[in-house]
Amino acid sequence: MYRHPRVADQAQIAALRTEIAELRAALEASERARRELDEALVRAREGVSSEGMVEHDEPQLRARSALLGLGALGAILVAGTIVVVLMLAAETPMLSLQGMRNLAWMLRAGVLGSTLSAVGGAFVLALPWLVLPWVAAVGLQRVRRWGWYAGVVALALYVPTPLCFIAIPGLMALCTARVRAAYLGA
Structure with a gap:
């Protein structure tokens, strides 16, 4: 190709210099990306997204406390409602032979069966208010995205109830920018 070896060497040196410049540019780009x-x-x-920081973040603690409190109050209210409905529907229970005969008569007559089915239906309808706050509190403690979603749903379920004074601050705490960033990565 070239008549003189010197010209060939100079062409090869120029090609190598060009390749070195390209490699240096690629190295600088990769170093920038690494930085x-x-x-x-x-x-x-440094942000809230680490588990240790989230566990001690005040809004997250308020939301988790609200969920645990609502779960406990919900359980107490459901248990109290069931007891009241059973007391109103059935005669005063007696722990005697006559009390067992009365219970058997109410079961045969269908009086207690319909009451128990109504109580069971009410219990099934109340399960989201009863179980979801506990599930959400566990999810928030484990710093899981589903825990944040379950917490928002659980607290939103309690907003139209008389326990809204607990639910609304908990919902506001879950919707702060730091807590959302920790759970949703946004």
Whole structure:
């Protein structure tokens, strides 16, 4: 190709210099990308998204406390409602032979069966208010996305009830930017 070896060597040197410049540019781009990733990692470690920080974050603690309180109050209210309905529907229970005969008569007559089925239906309808706050509290403690969603749904279920004074602050705490960023990564 080239008549003189010197010209060939100079062409090869120029090609190698071009390749070195391209490799240096690629190296600088990869170093910039690595620095950006390192900075993003530092920001993520400093942010709320780590489990240790979220567990001690005040809004998250308020939301979890609200969920646990609503779960306990919901359980007490459901148990109290069941007891009241059973007391109104059935005669005063007696722990005697006559009391057992009365219970058998009410079961045969269908009086107690319909009452028990109504109580069972009410219990099934009350399950979201009863179980969801507990599930959400566990999910929030484990820093899971589903825990945040379950917490929002559970607290929203309690907003139209007389326990809204607990649900609304808990819902507001879950919707703060720091808590949303921790659970949704946004």
